Amino acid sequence: MRKANQLKKQQRTAVKSSQRSIIADKLLAWYDACGRELSWRQDTTLYKVWVSEIMLQQTRVEAVEPYYRRFLDRFPDMRTLADAPEEDVLHAWQGLGYYSRARNLQTGVREALERYDGVLPQTRQEVESLSGVGSYTAGALLSIVHGQPEPAVDGNVLRVFSRLFCLKQLITSSIGKQAVTAKVREVIPSDRPGDFNQAVMDLGSSVCGRVPRCSLCPLADECIAYKEGCQSELPRKAKKAEPRPVKMAVGIVKNQCQQFFVRKRPKSGLLAGMWEFPTIEAVDSDPETALRSLFAKSGQTVASLTQWRNLQHVFSHRTWDLQIYQGSGTGYNNERREDGCWMTLDELAAVPLGKPHQTMANWLAEAAL
DNA sequence: AATTCGGGGTG
DNA sequence: CACCCAGAATT
Known part of the structure; x- marks a missing residue:
């Protein structure tokens, strides 16, 4: 029994080590010929x-390409980003989504400057400590900057490797990701680990996508799922919950100076730190009254408020x-208070907005013409 | 282990 | 319409 297992293990290892160089070689050859030229690979x-x-x-x-170029143009190095106002960083990120990425990036860069003098540390533990x-x-x-043979397991890698080795675990679970990571460690080459990781992602993007195009795949001969014909069933994923509908009411109030009353959203949660026209969850069936009291709390009286x-x-x-309400107010101020102040459309364009409020600002600009 | 974080492209 | 994208932080 023990002997049989040992033999089996040896065979498995032998198969793996022979596949290892084949997979890396074929993938890197394909990458050299078909890999995309992207701004961040220069x-x-x-x-x-x-x-x-x-x-x-x-x-x-x-989606990233134009943002990447603009971001580097505006924040050309770590020190510039570290010293920039958070709102400028959010503005450069506007439209990309997941805005905590922008704030965490700035925090992480500050940490790297302070703790590591701006140099990437050599251990995974230290790198993962960065915000x-x-x-x-x-x-x-670690693989791209330092050339370390470290796995970078993203959605592409999960898809490619679950098929390559026919891993049928739920890929969204931690054990599923562990299984993939282990396979990557077996296959990743020590000479071009960064290119290898990026090659897997290119393959997952252009060939081994949700609908696999196996006839174009340089690794078809090594792919167990393809051999078994189950490539379209992989990877297995848990179903995501549907977005829950929430009724909201928005008050767009303009004063005599063509300014609108806006405020900054809280530092945490959805669209954290972005500006907005005052918005509340319309729990009751009377959003207009709720909006009026909201403006009253900010010391603003609203003459009319109509849907x-x-x-x-x-x-x-x-x-x-x-549900968007429009009204007119008598307030005015030049002080930029985060809990509520007046801004023109031009000023609003220079401040970070989430997509819905950006859309509303565009409507107002059209209406003003 | 589940949820919370945007926004948009695709079949 | 469902799915998912070079995921991380929080609960």
Whole structure:
């Protein structure tokens, strides 16, 4: 029994070690021929790779490209980003989503400057201690910047490796991710680990996507799922909860100077630190009264408040059904108070807004023409 | 282990 | 419409 297991293990190891170089070789050859030329692959300095990896979290390459260039143009190095006002960073991130990434990136860069003199540390533990840097990003940084053979397991890697080795665990569970990480450690080469990690992601993006195109795949001969014909059933994932609908009421109030009453959202939670037209959850059936009392709390009296438009916005975990009210107020101030102040549309354009409020600001600009 | 964090592209 | 994207932090 023990002998049989030992033999089996030896065979498995032998198969793995022979596949190991084949998979890495074929993948890197394919990467050299078909890999995409992306802005952040031009040079592998810590800061540039770091910015790109944070932007790319849960975000498609095509969406990141323009943001990446603008961001580096505005914050060309770690010191510039560290010294910038948080609101400027959020504004540069506006439209990308997951805004805590932007705040954590700035915090992480400050930490790296203070603790490590701006140099990427050599251990995974130290790298993961940086704000906003988790297991994936730590692996990406260590492999790309330092050339360490560390796995960078993202959604692409989960998909590619679950098929390559026919791993049928729920890939969303921790053991599923552990299984993939273990396989990556077996296959990742020590000479071009950063290119290898990026090659897996390119493959997952262009060939081994949700609908696999196995006829184009350089690893089809090594793919167990393809051999067994179950590639379309992998990876197995738990179903995500549907976004929960929430009724919201928005008050857009303008004064005589063409300014609008706005405020900054709380430092944590949804759209943290972004500005908005005052918005409340419409729990009762009388949003207009609720809005009036909200403005009263801010010391603003609203002459008229009438329903204007409706807007629906879908986040990943909830849906806002917005009833938008428009009114006129008599308040005025130039002081930028975060709990409520008046801004023109031009001033509003220079401040970070979430998508729904950006849409409303655009409507107001059109209406003013 | 589950939820909370955006926004948009795709079949 | 369902799915998911170079995930991390929080609960």
